[in-house]
Amino acid sequence: MGKSNKRLASDFEKRVWGATQKIPSGKVATYTDIARMLKLPRAARAIGSALNKNPFAAVPCHRVVRSDGIVGGYARGNVEKIRKLRREGIVIKGGKINLVMFRVWL
DNA sequence: CTAATGACCATTA
DNA sequence: ATAATGGCCATTA
Numbered sequence: 001m002g003k004s005n006k007r008l009a010s011d012f013e014k015r016v017w018g019a020t021q022k023i024p025s026g027k028v029a030t031y032t033d034i035a036r037m038l039k040l041p042r043a044a045r046a047i048g049s050a051l052n053k054n055p056f057a058a059v060p061c062h063r064v065v066r067s068d069g070i071v072g073g074y075a076r077g078n079v080e081k082i083r084k085l086r087r088e089g090i091v092i093k094g095g096k097i098n099l100v101m102f103r104v105w106l
Numbered sequence: 107c108t109a110a111t112g113a114c115c116a117t118t119a
Numbered sequence: 120a121t122a123a124t125g126g127c128c129a130t131t132a
Contacts, residue, residue: 012129031114035128046129048113053130066114073113081113 009055012038016050023063026089027104028097030067048073063088069096 009017019037023029031044040046044067051061052075062084066072071092074081082092090102 007131010130035114040128042115042126043128045112045114045127049111049129050113052113061113064113068115071113075113078113 009053010050012046013050013053016047017054017056017059020051020054020059020061020064023060023104025060025063026102028063028065028085028090028099028102029104030099031064031072032067033103033105034064051075065097065099069099071095071097 015038016034019034020029031047032041034047035041035043038047047064051064052073054061054075062074062081064072071078071081071085085092085097090097
């Protein structure tokens with residue numbers, strides 16, 4: 001029972017997870033939306049990397065999608081991401097979400 | 107320190 | 120429509 005070998009979350013990661021937690025059920029945000037919230041408008045890729053490491057079940061990572069409406073990746077599998085979104089009422093047709101309908105914050 | 111990595115994005119072919 | 124490309128940026132090796 002020694003010290004934990006797990007890495008401490010970086011400040012950047014905490015901010016990403018915090019922002020993601022604000023997305024309400026039934027809505028989605030894009031990776032770029034999160035980047036803009038953090039005042040790092042070109043960091044979409046890094047946002048995805050941070051979400052991939054999120055350890056908290058309470059953080060709804062599945063609500064963050066790509067800017068073209070494609071669902072995008074998920075640590076526990078794309079299929080699970082789609083299932084969770086559908087469960088919340090998000091309509092996915094041809095692998096895509098209508099962002100005009102389901103995006104938060106305009 | 108440098109180089110590689112990836113849940114992205116826009117452009118080009 | 121798909122595929123390749125170059126850029127982007129925090130983290131990791």
